[in-house]
Amino acid sequence: MAKKKQAGRRLEGWKAKKWYRVYVPETFGKVEIGDTISADPENMIGRVMTTTLGEVAQDYSKSHIKMKFKIKNVAGDAAYTEFVGHEVTRDYLRSMVKRRTSRIDTILPLLTRDGKLLRVTVVCLTLTRADQSQVHAIRQTVAQILTAKAAESDLDTLVREIVSGDLARDIFKAVKTIYPMRRVEITKSRLEQIAAV
Template sequence: MAKRKQLGRRVEGWKAKSWFKVFAPEVFDKAYLGETISDEPEKVYGRVMQTTLGEMTQDYSKQNIKMRFKVNEVAGDSAYTDFVGHEVTKDYLRAMVKRRTSRIDSIVLAATKDGRKIRVTTTCFTINRADASQQHTIRKEITDYILAKAKEQTYDQFVKDMVMGEISRDVFKNVKKIHPTRRVEVIKSKGIEAKSAIAH
């Protein structure tokens, strides 16, 4: 009998919970990210949802890009999020590395026009080996571009251009003048100062 009562309490506890539909920020057209369950709306704040850019955009050539969003607003049974970071899959990165070439990584802490900070890791894959001087020049070019681009855009604008490949394409055009370059990828990012949650 005791077991039955405990089971009953568990069922009642489950029924008391509600499902909340979670959506991406407006810059990503409020794409549906999934659902999360909670007994109180306040407990949904701060939860992190993960998906791929391919699933969000229905462009499955972008399945290699993992996206992370944090809930910062709840209205009714809907929860809205802020972008907190992305990363390309390790399999994709491994496939990009070739023998007798250089992989040049650059990590930049940038500030956007609206005062938010984001750490951006960009990788340049060359066609053949670059010497130390060329690698230094490429890193400086990437750093200068990221800092300038962030300064002229809001956080949301910068994030969208970053994950959709606009920034990589622009950087590629610049660094290929320094050394023959096969590809440039922004492989990882992390928002340092997330948007403060709306009072609740």
């Protein structure tokens, strides 16, 4: 008898929950990325949803880019998100790295024009092995380009340029004058906090 009561209670709890459609921000075309369930919309605020850029852009050549969005508000049966980070998959990164070449990682905190702090990881892959002074010059150039770009862009613009690959192409053009490059990728970004403006 007790078992039956518990099962009934569980069923009632489940019925009290409601499905919500989750949308990405305007920057990414307000595309629906899935559903989530909750008994109270307030409990969904702060929930992080993961999808791929392939799903968002309907371009499956970009399925190696994982995107993270955090629910910031709920209206009716819709949940709206903000971008909180991206990362390329490990196997994609592994496939790019070749022997007897240099992999130069640069991790930088970037402050945008609208006071948001985004931490990014840039990976530069050379055609042959670079020496220490060249590695240092490449890192310096990457830092200069990204810091300047962040200072003149709001978060939405910066994120769009990162995930589209436009910013990586700009970096590639600049660093290939220092040393022959095979590839430049912004492999990771994470929204750290909202800094005081």
